Amino acid sequence: MLLTGLLLGAALGYALQRSRFCVTTAFRDVFVARSTRWLTAFLLVIAVHALGLAILQTAGVVPAPSEPLALPATAVGALIFGVAIVLAAGCATGTYFRAGEGLVGSWIALAAYAVSAGAMKYGPLAELTGWARSATVPATTIHGTLGLSPWVLVVVLGAGVALLVHRNVSAAPRLAVATLPPRRTGLAHLLAERSWGAYPTAVGIGVLATIAWPLSIATGRESGLGITTPSANLATYLVTADPQLVDWGVFLVLGILLGSFVAAKASGEFRVRVPDATQATRSVVGGVGMGVGASLAGGCTIGNAMVETAQFTYQGWLSFALMLLGAGLGTRWFVLHGPRTAARTVATTSPTTTATA
Structure with missing residues (x-):
């Protein structure tokens, strides 16, 4: 049953790589490009997941959350995490899927994140x-x-997100983009060459997040998608060799690496890319900040800003707000007010320039 974590993680990693879906980009674009397209896509993930969780909780498959809010730790940790993901150039899942693409900076950030x-x-x-x-x-x-009833909030959130999606799709300019002739046709072209759209991918991720719950619970792990604790478990296992640390979540994060690697190889996008000294240093500091911040906050952009928000917990929505604020501060300090070359690099490599709605 643990292998279901690997399979679901691989599907998630594949989707993340093909769509370039990263919450850091979603947060950063609000401040750099004044664009809410990817933030709206992330909210769509939450809305779909909230619907799925409401169904599972109504059926008694998933328990309702009951832990009280650790207010100071959640607030401080989420703010630290938000700043850190800008330094690391990727959120928790973003760091995993970019590591699978061959970015050495993400390898460094991932190691620092897991160890911390x-x-x-x-x-x-x-x-x-x-x-x-x-x-x-x-x-x-x-x-x-x-x-x-939680269903009231599910309906309100769903309606609000639907309006945001409609607004973003209606306002998006229809630009002709020069592309190379496809090397494949049909399904192969869709899976390995064509960039996946933000909103269809968001729906898919929301469905995967819902499926994760019964698969994880079947192995004795009463939780859904999560990145920080599985990463900590994996790092600790490599030191202690304690087999009890290897659970469904560990297989999940390994699957994300595997899925993104397969997607990058299939699309010809896998390349080992070594960062300069400045970015390597930022990767270390950012990775440590991610590990510390997520541990204090009780979750990362997945565990808190996606899973907890879908359960309408205070921890989830407080974390979401402060991670967004932290990312805004990090963007201001390290991107907008940094060297002009760094700002140009961020603008030209942003996933928002490649994916389609």
Whole structure:
């Protein structure tokens, strides 16, 4: 059953690579390009996932969240994480799929992320994490506080996101883009050459996130998609060789690497690319910040900003807001006010220039 994590992770990694779907890009584009296209796509993931989770919770397959909000740790950790993903040039899943493409900077960030998360969860900083997250307030879900059915929030979120998608699609300019003649036809062209659109991919990711729950629960892991704890488990396992650390989530993150590698090889986009000293340093600092921030916040852009938000927890939506704020601060400090060459590099390599709606 653990292999289902590998298979689902591979499907997720493949989709992420073909669409260039990265939450760092979604957040950064709000401040650099004044574009909400990828942020809207991310909200669409949350809306689809929320619908799927509501169905599973109504059927009794998935338990409702019950942990109180660790307010100070969540706020501080999410802000740190938001700044860190700009330095690392990728969010949790973004770092994984870019590592699968051959970006050495992402390898560095990924190693720093996993090791620091392991230190925060199981190593010398575990007591600090436990102390920070022990300060809680008696609030778990938004609908619980309001005394509403979660289905009310599912409908409201779905309607709001549908309007945003319609607005973005209607406002998007129809530009002719010069491309090379396709080397493949039919399904092969769709899978290996054509860039996947933001919104169809978002729906697919939301479906995969929903499927993850029963597959993970079947192995005894009562959680859905998650990146930080599986990364910490993997790093700690490599040191301790404790087989109990190898769960469905570890297979999931390994699957993301595998799926993105296969997608990059199939499309001819795999290349080993070595960063300069500046970006290598930023990758280390960003990776450490991601591990520390996500451990304090209780999750990353997947565990918090996608999974917890789909359950309408305060932790999820607070993290979403502060990760976005942190990414904005990081963009201002390290991109917009950095060297002009760095700003030009970000603008010309942004995934938003290649994917289609």
